[in-house]
Amino acid sequence: MPDEIPQTLTCRVNGERLTLSAGTTIAELLAARGWAGKRVAVERNGEIVPRSLHAQTTLAEGDVLEIVVAVGGG
């Protein structure tokens, strides 16, 4: 059935390939990994996604995400 809507999508998150349900938002991805409400920053395909937009940003097939935190460093 060529017209079937895909049920999943594949993203690269912090260098790791993840298969997610189609329609997953950044907020849902963070929540599923336990990062909801934590101080993290997200870049999607080279652009910052402000925290205020996490809930309304739906991931697309092939998206490349970087999710970062502050760690000790000099």
Place this chain on the structure above:
Amino acid sequence: MTEPEDTDFLTLGARRFRSRLLVGTGKYRDFTQTREAIEASGAEIVTVAIRRVNLGQNPDEPNLLDYLPPERFTLLPNTAGCYTAEEAVRTLRLARELLDGHTLVKLEVLGDAETLYPNMPETLKAAERLVAEGFQVMVYCSDDPIQAKLLEEMGCVAIMPLASLIGSGMGILNPWNLRLILERIRVPVIVDAGVGTASDAAIAMELGCDGVLTNTAIAHAGDPVRMARAMRLAVEAGREAYRAGRMPRKFYAADPSSPLTGVIGRPTP
């Protein structure tokens, strides 16, 4: 003895700081030791690195920012580990988002993994873009007065030459180059990298540097908390000595501190 007057601030962009010691937060045993050492150092500005979250990690593990709240310290995100302007700029955009619009940043673009010497062409490229995007850029650089001047002209808010290689603890290897930089640069000059012990920090400050940034010298000391205190005292002592103005060096000191006359057992002239 009076404390340093209230007017002696380190000014970075629009912000003023009383402490001239900036410290890193890496290489400590744990976050408790990190916090204790930073308290002992008196530092107001602490550097942090920006790294990917570990997707497999338990997010409830302690977080550095729980120990160093951004309300209490000025966090200075760095670009440690970046080898291109592109990586550095992306890292600091993420840092700005992470820290709620915070724009004071430490740019460092490395040239090689062995020496951690800066790649100056990439550093200059990144600095130009970051300044254009509204960041207040403090920049790690070689101790070359020409590169330092280019960075100042681009609008960097502090020039941070290495004293010796990052993590080497070799101290101030080329005070003459630092002097060339200090004579030409009007924004704060902060020695970044190479400080090994308290006297190195004092020497940097006596030369007229506006501050010292150190991490390994404290974190890898036998007693990091005590060394943090030593660094604080050394930076304060060096700053006061610089402001006081040292006596001229003389090869011979035919000028003893005690009176020449009145020594016992001599005939009265």
